[in-house]
Amino acid sequence: MSPVHPVDDAATARAVVDEHGDLVEWNEGARRLLGWAPDEVLARPAANLLADGVPTALPAGHRWNGTLSLRHREGHAVSVWVLAHHRHARDGGDWLVVTPLEGGDREAPDDPLARVELVQSPCAVAVYDERLRLRAVNDAMAEVLGVRGERLRGLRLSEIGGGPQSEDVERHMLQVLHTGRGHDVRTYAPVGGDGRVSAWMARMSPVTDPSGRVRGVCVAAHDFTEQYRARERLHLVNEASVRIGTTLDVTRTAQELADVCVPALADFVSVDLVDPPGHGGELPIGTLSVPAALRRVAHRSVTPGEPEAVTPLGQSEVYPAASPQGASLLSGHAIVVSENSGDLEKWLAWNPERSRRVGRLGVHSTMSVPIRARGVTLGVAVFTRFAQTARFLPDDVLLAEEVTARAAVCIDNARRYSRERETALALQRSLLPRTLARTAAVTAASRYLPAARAGVGGDWFDVIPLSGMRVALVVGDVIGHGVGASATMGRLRTAVRTLADIDLAPDELLTHLDDVVARMSAEADGEERGRPGEVGATCLYAVYDPVSRRCTLARAGHPAPVLVPPDGPPRGIELPPGPPLGLGGLPFESAELDLAEGSVLAFFTDGLVESRERDVEDGHRLLRETLAERGDSLEETCDRVLHALLPAGSPSDDVALLLARTRGLPPSQVATWDIPADPSLVAPVRKQVLDRLEVWGLSVAAFTAELVVSELVTNAIRYGTPPIRLRLIHDDTHLICEVSDTSSTAPHLRRAKTWDEGGRGLLLVAQLTRGWGSRHTTEGKTIWAELSLLDDE
Structure with missing residues (x-):
């Protein structure tokens, strides 16, 4: 034994069996117990060491203890009590098989460990000696460990509990043994058959003899699992309130629900939503009728690639009443099915592919929670466990319903916003x-x-x-x-x-x-x-x-x-x-x-x-x-x-x-004339306009332009105020005639009676042009008419 680490490895017979049943580790204690050297047993089936030679299946669960009849190297049988558990309780894998060789009975008259009274203590207490091997436990600790105390005497904590948590506590025990000062450690480990993580406060104190020498470590374990789980539930609810609903996007909000709950609540979460009715319709209030068609909008898994997902994102699937999804939608509350209750296989019988994948992945518990907000059922969220050994308990159901209810409000808000946004966007596009x-x-x-x-x-x-x-x-x-x-x-x-x-x-x-x-x-x-x-x-x-x-x-x-x-x-x-x-x-x-x-x-x-x-x-x-x-x-x-x-x-x-x-119109495309206020000069003006149109190559519009110019110029001379100006503007498609004067009175169309001498000119202008009108200027007004130079207008 080293004074730095006083652990006697040979005081315990220890072997490791891999998932195939072969021995992969064999320590000195195991050689002392059965006489086999490591090279004689390693990489060989562990069943070869059974006295009756009958292969035994690996035990179910994560922990097992009992008596086995083992074969000694010299040929006789040795009856041994063994404790077996996974080296990493959460992940499974190799089995660690141990049995104490000494039983921890080395008591001296002045042994301080013999004077420790544990029976009456209300909390779980255990005493370990200088080699960090168990010497005594009270009934409360034996109940926690799940094995009678005398069976465990002589084992190390890492051999009793297994997993990194026990190894971590053992390192702190060694620190207490060396320093002589007490130490508190919080540890989280699965205890009991349901596989749920329990929280413990391990209070470690040195055990000394009358001379003050440290002879061992006393460990008192206080269970604060309820407070731990309450804090974890509160933390998850707070996470949901912060992380769910960060946007007003339905798909993103559903994905946030799945992201928050994995792995805190489940190993795989899927979110399926009801497609809203077309043309801006509303979903009906109350429970949905089944079978119901839902669209997968989000899922998340602890395993990369989401191999648990039978339905890909964006695809719809019809859930009958015989499915957990359909049952929860129909009842309006959460439905939990598990392997332990024997109803998981029954609930999955409606979908053979889903049932095969569940069996292949080791899914043992699933929970379906309807997504409801403001009396409307929006969809369903399914929580699945396969990596976590614990099944869903009532506290988990309440937590899932609370988080889903929060997400449902956010999804409903996002859906309402999306509908209003689409309506507003359609209106906006129609108006632009x-x-x-x-x-x-x-x-x-x-x-x-x-x-x-x-x-x-x-x-x-x-x-x-x-x-x-x-x-x-x-x-x-x-x-x-x-x-x-x-x-x-x-x-x-x-x-x-x-x-x-x-x-x-x-x-x-x-x-x-x-x-x-x-x-x-x-x-x-x-x-x-x-x-x-x-x-x-x-x-x-x-x-x-x-x-x-x-x-x-x-x-x-x-x-x-x-x-x-x-x-x-x-x-x-x-x-x-x-x-x-x-x-x-x-x-x-x-x-x-x-x-x-x-x-x-x-x-x-x-x-x-x-x-x-x-x-x-x-x-x-x-x-x-x-x-x-x-x-x-x-x-x-x-x-x-x-x-x-x-x-x-x-x-x-x-x-x-x-x-x-x-763009700019060149001066060559604009012509301007100052018109004297003399009606007899209208004819020369018409001639000048026709000449300019011929120069521009616009003779095709000459007839209409001549009529329009004659009417507008005549009206300006008759009703307007000098000075009067005529302007022609053209491009490739249009010819514009403008007549300006300093009067602010604008002309308007009227229906001339049969005996009226005037009143028909503007009507002809309106009929022969693409448009006409007037605009006020700083000097007066301008009357304009626009002619098309294209045949199809």
């Missing part, structure tokens, strides 16, 4: 332009991304053709998210288009739009009193004229756009900020700037540049840097901007992006 209008003024591209978590909002954009080949560019953002915000966005987009049709200046248009939002807010305030400002929005409105190449912009609390000149770095456009829409009574100001042909205007909502990871200034800087990487395609630029500013692809707020590259 499906394709951007093609105009001679700009080439445009756009992107819209709904918020990942907050829900679909009210961001919108638009490209609106105006008279005179001008174009309006709009981007806006409604406060809030959900269906309401999408509906408000649709109303505002319609209002902007209506106001744009009457050719209002940007600042004037925002003033009228502000009134619209204020009325909408008042309507909402009437529905929910005490909540003023229920509706609010921001907006940026710009008008670009390709003839003058001038852009006029105004904004209402919206981020200013970024200008990318064709020959310079991107820069922000300085605009008066303007108040958000809906405040009412505050003015809006516009700004004008001249744009070179090929300039790119970038309009966006704040969701693009605002982020939790960076401030707004950094977002604007990154946007300018990205736009500086020039490309021929605006579509590619849109994708590059989104990738740079939203690398995860999941914005926290809605994002709308509109890019427009300006």
Whole structure:
């Protein structure tokens, strides 16, 4: 024996039998007991040592003790009591077989161990000698160990308990033996036949003789399993409250339920959910009728690859009433089946493949818990054990129901959110332009991304053709998210288009739009009193004229756009900020700037540049840097901007992006005449127009253009105020005639009576052109008419 580790290995006969029944270890104590040398027995069947020679099956369970008749090397039989258990109680594997050789009866008159009284102690107590071999136990400890105390006398703790827990406690006992100071150790080990882990506080104290010499170690074990299990249950519930429901995604939430419960509660967990009815329908309240079709949305196993999963993710399976899943759905409460009760095989008979896999993997206990929230059954969660030896007990059922109930609320919230999000997204997409209008003024591209978590909002954009080949560019953002915000966005987009049709200046248009939002807010305030400002929005409105190449912009609390000149770095456009829409009574100001042909205007909502990871200034800087990487395609630029500013692809707020590259009409495509206020000069004007159309190669539109010019110029001379100006503009597809004067009175269509001399001219103009209208200018008004140069229009 070493003074450092006073363990006499030969005091115990110890052998190890592997899972095939062969001997793999044979110590000196075993040689002393039976006379066989290690090389004579190792790698040979352990059954060869039985005196009767009849092979014996390995014992069931994880622990066994009894008397065996063994064969001595000299031929006689030796009756020996042995204790056998797995060396690693949780994992199984090799069996450790031990028996004491000495029985621990070496008592001297002054032996302090002989004077220790253990019988009356209410807690489990054991005394070990200087060799760390058991000398005495009381009845409480013998009951814990499951073997009579006199049988165990002479064995080490690691030989009695097995597993790393016993070896760890034995190392602390050795420390007490060497230092002479007491020590407390917490240990967790399966005790009893159910295989459940029990928690023990081992209080170790030295046993000394009258001279103060340490002669042994007294171990008092205090069971705090109930407190331990209560703490573990509370920990799992807390974990569930923190880890389940981190997103509003149904599949992710179901996976979080499985992840939390493996391996804390089960070795394999599967979650199957009911597919919701189509067209936004609701699941019925109450229990489900069976057989029920459920879709596998999540599972998790302690074994890589989830070999226990019969149903792959995303696949549906029909569960009959004879299955644990169907029974729990039908009854509305948890169903537990186990091998011990003999009903596991019966419950799995409905699915032969499942039954075969359960048998192959060693599943011994399963529990099916319905997932219910707000009176609606959403699905079922199945908890399975095969690596853990303990079967499901009532406490486990309560814990599984508690965790599943928490997850059910989160799944229901996620499902409701998903349904509302899909509805809002469908509404949003129906209200946003499906394709951007093609105009001679700009080439445009756009992107819209709904918020990942907050829900679909009210961001919108638009490209609106105006008279005179001008174009309006709009981007806006409604406060809030959900269906309401999408509906408000649709109303505002319609209002902007209506106001744009009457050719209002940007600042004037925002003033009228502000009134619209204020009325909408008042309507909402009437529905929910005490909540003023229920509706609010921001907006940026710009008008670009390709003839003058001038852009006029105004904004209402919206981020200013970024200008990318064709020959310079991107820069922000300085605009008066303007108040958000809906405040009412505050003015809006516009700004004008001249744009070179090929300039790119970038309009966006704040969701693009605002982020939790960076401030707004950094977002604007990154946007300018990205736009500086020039490309021929605006579509590619849109994708590059989104990738740079939203690398995860999941914005926290809605994002709308509109890019427009300006075009310019060359002077050769524009003709202008100053018209004297003399009706007799209308004929020469018509002649000049026909000559110009011939130069342009547009003689095909000469007849209609001559009639339109004659009517508009005549009306301006007759009813307008000089000076009068005629302008013709054309591109490849359209010819526009414009007549301007300084009068503010706009013409309108009327139905002429039979005897009326006039009133038919504008009606003819409306019939012969694609469209006509009037717009107010700073000097007066302009009447315009648009002719198509294409045969199919």
